[in-house]
């Protein structure tokens with residue numbers, strides 16, 4: 389059975405930080421594929437300057453077009469908002485459970501607040517977590533340290549964020565090297581974040 393790592397995010401827009409992590413996971417862990425799950429509404433985020441789902445999807449689609457092991461997923465587009473990961477996992481399991489074994493990909497920053505996620509214990513009971521390093525404040529909860537379901541993956545640290553890209557692009561700064569070329573073109577042609 390193929391092992392799929394799920395990388396959840398708003399991807400507003402997807403940038404090379406996301407791409408480097410996902411590519412590292414498929415090349416250097418036992419994951420066969422990584423799916424970018426585009427979240428309509430993350431539980432802890434506001435909708436400020438959030439592009440429509442289909443634009444964020446289009447950018448992910450174009451970013452991974454030439455990476456056969458990386459795929460966009462729109463599974464959350466038809467689910468209730470805000471989108472809780474535990475509920476999405478149930479849907480994915482119902483739809484693809486016979487074909488794929490799913491795991492979660494997250495940064496160390498998100499692991500530090502993982503105890504605040506809806507039913508995080510249920511998630512850990514059924515799924516593995518692949519955690520990559522990320523510079524961030526705070527500590528990893530002791531219940532997650534050395535947990536049998538949590539695997540650390542030494543991916544490179546790339547301190548880029550979509551917020552930075554949106555803000556600086558809006559100010560007229562050149563952010564082109566931080567984005568996959570097709571994403572940059574789409575964003576520029578569509579006049580996003582201006």
Ligand SMILES: Nc1ncnc2c1ncn2[C@@H]1O[C@H](COP(=O)(O)OP(=O)(O)OP(=O)(O)O)[C@@H](O)[C@H]1O
Pocket residue numbers: 396397398399400401405406409494495497498522545546547548549550551552
């Ligand atoms: N440079 C990066 N390196 C590693 N992980 C990242 C990086 N940027 C974002 N992530 C993580 O990737 C996931 C999806 O990213 P998302 O689009 O939600 O975040 P973001 O780029 O930080 O966006 P924003 O700045 O709009 O909040 C999140 O779990 C986020 O923590």
Ligand SMILES: O=C(O)c1ccc[n+]([C@@H]2O[C@H](COP(=O)([O-])O)[C@@H](O)[C@H]2O)c1
Pocket residue numbers: 396397398427430431432433471472473474498504505506
């Ligand atoms: O399920 C939850 O309770 C939950 C709480 C916070 C975040 N998430 C998921 O984690 C993803 C990354 O979160 P964020 O806020 O760091 O962009 C986001 O797209 C959601 O799918 C999920």
